Amino acid sequence: MTEPNVVTARVPLESRKKMIEFASVQKYYGDYHALRGITATIREGEFFSLLGPSGCGKTTLLRTIAGFEDISSGAVLIDGRDMSDVAPNKRPTNMVFQSYAIFPHLTVAENVGFGLRRDPRPAAEKARAVEEALEMVGLKGYGARAAHALSGGQRQRVALARALILKPKVLLLDEPLSALDKKIREQMQVELIKLQREVGITFVLVTHDQEEALVMSDRIAVMFEGEIAQLADPETLYRRPASRRVADFIGVMNFLPANVLGEGGGHVQLEVAGLGAVDVTDDQAQAKPTGEAPAVGFRPETLTILYEGQVASEREAPGVIDEVVYYGDMTYYDVKLDGVETPVRISMRNVFGRPVLDVGTRTRVAWSPGALVLFR
Numbered sequence: 601m602t603e604p605n606v607v608t609a610r611v612p613l614e615s616r617k618k619m620i621e622f623a624s625v626q627k628y629y630g631d632y633h634a635l636r637g638i639t640a641t642i643r644e645g646e647f648f649s650l651l652g653p654s655g656c657g658k659t660t661l662l663r664t665i666a667g668f669e670d671i672s673s674g675a676v677l678i679d680g681r682d683m684s685d686v687a688p689n690k691r692p693t694n695m696v697f698q699s700y701a702i703f704p705h706l707t708v709a710e711n712v713g714f715g716l717r718r719d720p721r722p723a724a725e726k727a728r729a730v731e732e733a734l735e736m737v738g739l740k741g742y743g744a745r746a747a748h749a750l751s752g753g754q755r756q757r758v759a760l761a762r763a764l765i766l767k768p769k770v771l772l773l774d775e776p777l778s779a780l781d782k783k784i785r786e787q788m789q790v791e792l793i794k795l796q797r798e799v800g801i802t803f804v805l806v807t808h809d810q811e812e813a814l815v816m817s818d819r820i821a822v823m824f825e826g827e828i829a830q831l832a833d834p835e836t837l838y839r840r841p842a843s844r845r846v847a848d849f850i851g852v853m854n855f856l857p858a859n860v861l862g863e864g865g866g867h868v869q870l871e872v873a874g875l876g877a878v879d880v881t882d883d884q885a886q887a888k889p890t891g892e893a894p895a896v897g898f899r900p901e902t903l904t905i906l907y908e909g910q911v912a913s914e915r916e917a918p919g920v921i922d923e924v925v926y927y928g929d930m931t932y933y934d935v936k937l938d939g940v941e942t943p944v945r946i947s948m949r950n951v952f953g954r955p956v957l958d959v960g961t962r963t964r965v966a967w968s969p970g971a972l973v974l975f976r
């Protein structure tokens with residue numbers, strides 16, 4: 601196995617060199633404006649994801665890196681070099697697709713070694729490289745097997761090994777796990793992260809699965825309609841989404857209407873439906889106001905149902921349980937806070953086998969001002 605790569609071994613992203621640069625990239629398909637001025641930088645050894653709903657342009661953007669898609673204006677640079685006149689097969693990139701594009705009539709080893717067929721190295725050396733690549737993806741000893749006899753997950757590993765053996769600077773992954781069952785997909789996600797850390801290659805992943813992006817990425821670009829709506833690390837995206845739309849796309853976000861009463865000294869004073877008067881810091885407020893009616897957002901796990909006699913550590917609000925959804929390890933409670941028509945969703949871990957509360961029960965909900973985000 602290769603040594604852990606020094607680049608990815610805890611060198612902060614911002615001090616690594618720029619591996620991919622998008623400079624005002626525009627793409628038209630006829631009249632259709634598919635990429636609307638993309639500017640972003642992906643660093644060496646980064647695990648970077650393009651996340652967004654169907655049709656937002658994420659695959660198109662990925663394909664501009666590989667050179668499978670010409671751009672209408674702007675530039676794509678790889679490792680400091682403008683790729684405008686560089687053909688796809690001359691770029692230091694390799695792509696792994698959603699469908700396992702392997703040759704079913706070849707063995708696993710033949711599939712993995714396919715890209716080395718014009719490599720002048722002696723056969724024994726190439727065979728060793730194939731063995732190494734198979735070991736990397738957890739398929740040690742599978743070389744002689746027929747590729748058609750593999751499971752979906754194994755085929756995708758072969759496709760990965762085949763890409764990695766060519767030692768690209770950048771590996772492009774177009775929804776590589778989306779055809780796999782949930783369990784295998786989750787297992788492969790963890791393996792891919794480990795693999796990426798080991799080889800130190802820059803990975804760019806396209807996915808419409810927000811959980812997958814959160815689990816795997818150093819940073820994520822959330823795209824809507826050909827634009828990057830927010831580019832940030834997973835925690836920032838989750839805790840400080842830049843807009844209602846991003847907040848809604850990543851996990852579950854509750855919204856309650858709010859009135860802005862005043863502002864200044866780094867704080868915003870609000871009156872929030874169901875919660876009452878509350879101060880938030882400027883840091884909790886959407887940076888670029890859109891002029892939409894103000895609302896506060898908060899995640900289900902930032903609220904707690906209080907049991908009888910239990911005291912809230914910060915604030916509490918009364919309400920009635922409207923719906924209960926039991927998931928084994930956790931329960932979702934939808935609670936109608938007094939005076940608010942739309943219920944808020946609360947997730948509770950079922951650690952001590954507490955009784956599930958019934959619909960219609962009056963309850964109190966503990967919440968914390970620090971967990972709120974103001975959208976306006």
Ligand SMILES: Nc1ncnc2c1ncn2[C@@H]1O[C@H](COP(=O)(O)OP(=O)(O)OP(=O)(O)O)[C@@H](O)[C@H]1O
Pocket residue numbers: 629632634652653654655656657658659660661808
């Ligand atoms: N070759 C093409 N000709 C015309 N329009 C295209 C072409 N390829 C993509 N588009 C359009 O450009 C937009 C972006 O497509 P793209 O495949 O990048 O989206 P996506 O975010 O990857 O979505 P999905 O997850 O569905 O693949 C879509 O509206 C699509 O219909």
